[in-house]
Amino acid sequence: MDRIIGIDLGTTNSCVAVVEAGVPKVIPNKGGYKTTPSIVAISESGRRLVGQMAKRQAITNAQHTVYAAKRLIGRKWGSAPVMHCLETCPYEIVQGPHDDARIMLRGKDYSLPEISSIILQEMKLVAEQYLEEEPTKAVVTVPAYFNDSQRQATKDAGRIAGLDIVRIINEPTAAALAYGFGKNIDATVAVYDLGGGTFDISILEIRGGVFDVLSTAGDTFLGGEDFDARIIEHLAYEFAREHRVDLRKDEMSLQRLKDAAERAKIELSTMKEAKVGLPFIYTKESGEALHLQTSITRDRFEELVADLVHRSIKICKATIQEAGLDVEDIDDVILVGGMTRMPKIQAAVQEFFGKEPSKAVHPDEAVALGAAIQGSALSESRQDVLLLDVTPHSLGIMVHGGGFERLIEANTTIPTAHSHTFTTVRDNQTAVKIIVFQGENDMAAENELLGEFVMKGLRAAPAGVVEVDVEFNISADGIVSVRAVDLETGKEQSITVTATSGLTEEEIEGMIHENQDYLMALKEDEEIEIERNRLSKMMREVEKHLQRLSSQEDESSETADACDSARVAVNEARNALSSRDFELVMASVSALERAKTVLAGIQ
Ligand code: AMP
Numbered sequence: 078m079d080r081i082i083g084i085d086l087g088t089t090n091s092c093v094a095v096v097e098a099g100v101p102k103v104i105p106n107k108g109g110y111k112t113t114p115s116i117v118a119i120s121e122s123g124r125r126l127v128g129q130m131a132k133r134q135a136i137t138n139a140q141h142t143v144y145a146a147k148r149l150i151g152r153k154w155g156s157a158p159v160m161h162c163l164e165t166c167p168y169e170i171v172q173g174p175h176d177d178a179r180i181m182l183r184g185k186d187y188s189l190p191e192i193s194s195i196i197l198q199e200m201k202l203v204a205e206q207y208l209e210e211e212p213t214k215a216v217v218t219v220p221a222y223f224n225d226s227q228r229q230a231t232k233d234a235g236r237i238a239g240l241d242i243v244r245i246i247n248e249p250t251a252a253a254l255a256y257g258f259g260k261n262i263d264a265t266v267a268v269y270d271l272g273g274g275t276f277d278i279s280i281l282e283i284r285g286g287v288f289d290v291l292s293t294a295g296d297t298f299l300g301g302e303d304f305d306a307r308i309i310e311h312l313a314y315e316f317a318r319e320h321r322v323d324l325r326k327d328e329m330s331l332q333r334l335k336d337a338a339e340r341a342k343i344e345l346s347t348m349k350e351a352k353v354g355l356p357f358i359y360t361k362e363s364g365e366a367l368h369l370q371t372s373i374t375r376d377r378f379e380e381l382v383a384d385l386v387h388r389s390i391k392i393c394k395a396t397i398q399e400a401g402l403d404v405e406d407i408d409d410v411i412l413v414g415g416m417t418r419m420p421k422i423q424a425a426v427q428e429f430f431g432k433e434p435s436k437a438v439h440p441d442e443a444v445a446l447g448a449a450i451q452g453s454a455l456s457e458s459r460q461d462v463l464l465l466d467v468t469p470h471s472l473g474i475m476v477h478g479g480g481f482e483r484l485i486e487a488n489t490t491i492p493t494a495h496s497h498t499f500t501t502v503r504d505n506q507t508a509v510k511i512i513v514f515q516g517e518n519d520m521a522a523e524n525e526l527l528g529e530f531v532m533k534g535l536r537a538a539p540a541g542v543v544e545v546d547v548e549f550n551i552s553a554d555g556i557v558s559v560r561a562v563d564l565e566t567g568k569e570q571s572i573t574v575t576a577t578s579g580l581t582e583e584e585i586e587g588m589i590h591e592n593q594d595y596l597m598a599l600k601e602d603e604e605i606e607i608e609r610n611r612l613s614k615m616m617r618e619v620e621k622h623l624q625r626l627s628s629q630e631d632e633s634s635e636t637a638d639a640c641d642s643a644r645v646a647v648n649e650a651r652n653a654l655s656s657r658d659f660e661l662v663m664a665s666v667s668a669l670e671r672a673k674t675v676l677a678g679i680q
Pocket of ligand 1: 087088089090271272273274300301302339342343344346413414415416417418419440441
């Protein structure tokens with residue numbers, strides 16, 4: 078079986094790893110970095126930029142640069158996260174055709190799976206350059222608290238990128254795999270994962286090679302970005318007080334503030350005070366340039382984010398309870414995610430768990446390494462690693478009166494299935510509509526709508542006579558599917574529940590083709606560039622020969638003819654250089670090659 082790579086598709090950074098000769102290893106990108114910024118931009122010329130290249134031009138191309146797309150993937154238009162981004166993101170978010178959010182970049186709207194697919198493709202490329210073969214399969218990680226729509230959208234992103242996501246696993250579980258892999262560990266551990274956009278906590282029992290998740294919870298809107306936002310607010314407020322200008326209203330200033338806020342936050346992990354200097358941050362209508370020159374102390378920063386830290390600890394408490402444990406039962410705490418480098422986070426975790434967190438795994442690499450370990454276990458059908466994960470949300474249906482009937486409780490081990498028999502409630506009812514939700518609220522509408530489907534063609538009969546058996550499945554990926562059987566006729570209907578905001582099969586196919594066309598055009602561009610360079614070099618060489626011969630005063634007609642044809646070839650090459658016609662460039666290269674051989678033969 079093909080090698081399966083592991084990808085940590087992060088909000089801020091992404092990372093790819095592979096297991097080689099039994100050893101998991103992170104693959105560095107071309108620049109030598111082990112992580113790649115999860116940033117996508119479209120340049121003025123329509124070219125896609127990813128990672129460091131996209132980050133570098135973010136300030137000057139803020140409107141067409143997308144960061145933290147993971148916060149929007151699988152979300153509905155009008156949901157709180159989308160509304161929040163509408164206010165704070167410099168890129169334009171528009172309503173998609175399925176009540177989804179899309180991002181408008183240079184006149185084209187991109188679905189969130191498309192944006193993520195560009196990042197996945199980049200990670201695939203990083204792996205390909207190292208492995209010297211194209212990887213086609215991957216295990217991709219998602220926050221444990223991702224719901225069905227977010228997982229489904231991530232899978233779609235893989236398809237668009239030409240990557241078969243053979244398994245989706247939860248980030249904290251992946252980190253625990255990296256922590257316990259190859260060691261004979263017998264312990265109950267907590268994984269505290271605070272990344273750029275999301276917070277997750279999972280409690281696991283590790284016994285030998287069995288990784289058994291007892292409970293998981295999180296907040297998909299709690300992460301480094303929120304910590305940055307507090308610094309941005311603080312700086313913008315101070316600036317507004319002095320200059321009566323809201324820097325957040327100006328895209329370029331906002332992007333610079335954002336960069337400076339993150340830099341200050343990171344600096345405050347090692348320093349007691351961070352200086353923030355943003356000269357020429359704003360130019361008034363009068364032409365007067367304003368500068369931002371200030372500093373922020375670690376204490377002040379900790380005050381600004383105290384509630385965020387507290388929120389994460391509250392979730393830890395509930396998750397331990399949910400696992401049926403006390404905090405004293407936790408043998409080790411694993412810290413994952415860039416934000417866990419913040420001293421206040423480490424102190425809060427240490428205080429709550431009553432022990433120093435483990436330093437055994439690298440906070441930026443553990444998740445990708447775990448994904449690679451799971452990939453290798455799946456590809457080699459290895460028995461030494463067994464992952465038993467849970468579903469983070471309860472799954473249920475809307476019942477009469479709008480109530481939510483739970484069919485599968487949160488924290489049930491997956492894969493799992495549950496059957497439920499529905500009967501008709503009206504006389505001669507020939508169709509039954511089933512509306513599926515995920516969440517913990519007793520009112521269905523307060524939970525996340527996954528989808529609805531209608532079982533048609535039932536026998537007309539008095540109410541309560543016809544019965545339909547419906548089986549709800551949650552796969553090992555955490556993805557929900559529903560199968561319904563009319564018990565009388567044995568007629569079966571099967572659907573994979575996709576939220577109204579999901580992409581249709583036709584759209585995904587279209588995006589796959591569009592992506593392939595883009596890649597093909599890119600490859601052609603690269604090939605033509607190589608040939609154009611060859612052509613320029615050849616032109617210079619022929620011109621050198623022509624110069625040499627003209628200084629020799631060789632007046633033979635043979636030489637004159639050869640020089641004339643060489644000049645014609647050089648002129649044609651000049652035209653070819655500005656053309657995008659591959660055939661023409663190649664023909665010109667051949668003509669110059671011939672001319673060069675002839676001229677070189679004349680002494
Ligand atoms: P991740 O999603 O795990 O890559 O985490 C990225 C987040 O961690 C971003 O918000 C970063 O700003 C933050 N981060 C990275 N390094 C540090 C650091 N030394 N101190 C505080 N936050 C950091």
